[in-house]
Amino acid sequence: MDTTQTAYKDLILQSDGYFGPYGGCFVPEVLLPGLLEIAAAFDELKFDAAFLAEFHDALHTFSGRPTAFTPLPRLTEAIGGAQLFLKNEGLNHTGAHKITHCIGQILLAKRLGKKRIIAETGAGQHGYATAAVCARFGLDCTVYMGRKDYERQRPNVYWMELLGTKVVPVEDGSQTLNDAVIAAFKDWVANPESYYLLGSAVGPHPYPAMNTFFQKVVGEEIRKQCIEATGRLPDYCVACVGGGSNAMGMFYDFLDEEEVGLIGVEAGGRGVLAGEHAAKVQHGQLGIFEGYHSYFLQDGDGNIASTHSVSAGLDYCGVSPILAYLADEGRVQFETASDEAALAAVQRLARMEGLIPALESAHGFAHAFELAATLPKDKIVVVNASGRGEKDLFITMRHFQEESLIAYAKHLLK
Numbered sequence: 519m520d521t522t523q524t525a526y527k528d529l530i531l532q533s534d535g536y537f538g539p540y541g542g543c544f545v546p547e548v549l550l551p552g553l554l555e556i557a558a559a560f561d562e563l564k565f566d567a568a569f570l571a572e573f574h575d576a577l578h579t580f581s582g583r584p585t586a587f588t589p590l591p592r593l594t595e596a597i598g599g600a601q602l603f604l605k606n607e608g609l610n611h612t613g614a615h616k617i618t619h620c621i622g623q624i625l626l627a628k629r630l631g632k633k634r635i636i637a638e639t640g641a642g643q644h645g646y647a648t649a650a651v652c653a654r655f656g657l658d659c660t661v662y663m664g665r666k667d668y669e670r671q672r673p674n675v676y677w678m679e680l681l682g683t684k685v686v687p688v689e690d691g692s693q694t695l696n697d698a699v700i701a702a703f704k705d706w707v708a709n710p711e712s713y714y715l716l717g718s719a720v721g722p723h724p725y726p727a728m729n730t731f732f733q734k735v736v737g738e739e740i741r742k743q744c745i746e747a748t749g750r751l752p753d754y755c756v757a758c759v760g761g762g763s764n765a766m767g768m769f770y771d772f773l774d775e776e777e778v779g780l781i782g783v784e785a786g787g788r789g790v791l792a793g794e795h796a797a798k799v800q801h802g803q804l805g806i807f808e809g810y811h812s813y814f815l816q817d818g819d820g821n822i823a824s825t826h827s828v829s830a831g832l833d834y835c836g837v838s839p840i841l842a843y844l845a846d847e848g849r850v851q852f853e854t855a856s857d858e859a860a861l862a863a864v865q866r867l868a869r870m871e872g873l874i875p876a877l878e879s880a881h882g883f884a885h886a887f888e889l890a891a892t893l894p895k896d897k898i899v900v901v902n903a904s905g906r907g908e909k910d911l912f913i914t915m916r917h918f919q920e921e922s923l924i925a926y927a928k929h930l931l932k
């Protein structure tokens with residue numbers, strides 16, 4: 519990839535899988551034919567008008583796009599700085615942005631004649647969305663989920679099962695997303711005729727670019743909606759970063775307009791020590807894992823370190839190779855927000871604007887509130903509300919109203 523120019527949009531979608539030194543396709547030989555098949559199909563379908571029409575039709579009729587672009591007047595006034603807006607990806611069917619790349623990939627898998635889908639999930643949002651599209655399009659589905667996530671995101675496990683998906687709790691390692699990805703890859707190695715529907719802008723080529731391609735509709739809608747609402751583009755776009763799908767979806771369309779600041783917010787967790795956070799760009803080291811080269815949280819011996827975040831969707835050990843490249847280029851700025859700041863942002867948005875964001879998205883809001891306070895009133899800050907907060911009921915309730923939660927649990931067990 520030529521890094522001397524700044525036409526990032528073309529560079530990303532025309533890439534051979536490398537973004538600067540990041541990305542690639544480091545997989546066991548048995549998976550190569552499957553990945554080459556997906557890459558060839560993606561290269562063709564991204565220019566196929568009939569495929570794109572089917573994709574956008576499903577986004578509209580099944581998922582409910584376009585999602586709302588909502589001003590936050592009370593928060594803007596209380597903070598007293600830049601004007602705040604929210605892109606409500608939580609209004610998508612199944613509650614988050616994840617369904618967008620699931621619809622794109624399921625249509626691609628169908629074109630390839632696939633009958634069985636494998637997926638991993640952290641917060642359960644990608645698994646829930648995958649289960650929904652598999653039911654909708656009639657494909658068999660198995661979702662891997664770390665035991666810890668399986669326990670803390672029970673409602674999403676239930677929805678997946680109701681939709682007919684087999685959910686497999688993974689007992690290895692830290693029992694979070696990372697271990698779920700490894701288990702899903704193992705399944706794919708054993709069943710290479712299946713389609714692996716990866717849930718973020720990570721993994722071997724072509725997943726990072728393909729995920730970005732399907733998710734970029736988010737930024738395209740923001741461009742139109744922000745101009746309609748304010749007469750111009752945002753000054754800042756802010757998104758939380760787990761693997762990077764909602765951030766790349768929001769950022770992609772603005773990459774070549776330097777005047778739009780792009781900020782990714784990672785999980786600062788409970789502190790800066792290893793195992794206490796999930797801030798890969800800021801505290802990770804270079805490595806190759808799960809098929810791609812990027813920043814990963816590692817211990818002194820280069821083993822993958824454990825991660826922590828109050829939000830199940832942000833505690834992944836790696837980050838999109840595209841975001842790693844854009845961070846090096848200085849095009850995307852990276853910040854962190856702590857567990858505590860994210861929880862406070864959920865409460866603030868709920869009380870002041872009547873909106874309950876997912877804990878993942880709340881990391882973006884926590885940073886945006888700080889940023890807005892430092893900016894003049896004519897600036898515009900848009901935050902990607904990647905998901906809605908209902909899935910976090912038992913986590914946030916435990917934090918805000920533990921006694922009510924215990925009373926409810928006792929009532930249910932009567």
Ligand SMILES: Cc1ncc(COP(=O)(O)O)c(C=O)c1O
Pocket residue numbers: 614615640641642643644717718719758759760761762763764765830831832876878879904905906
């Ligand atoms: C609502 C929500 N936001 C954000 C994320 C983080 O993933 P990504 O960085 O790929 O958007 C997740 C992951 O599960 C999620 O469920």
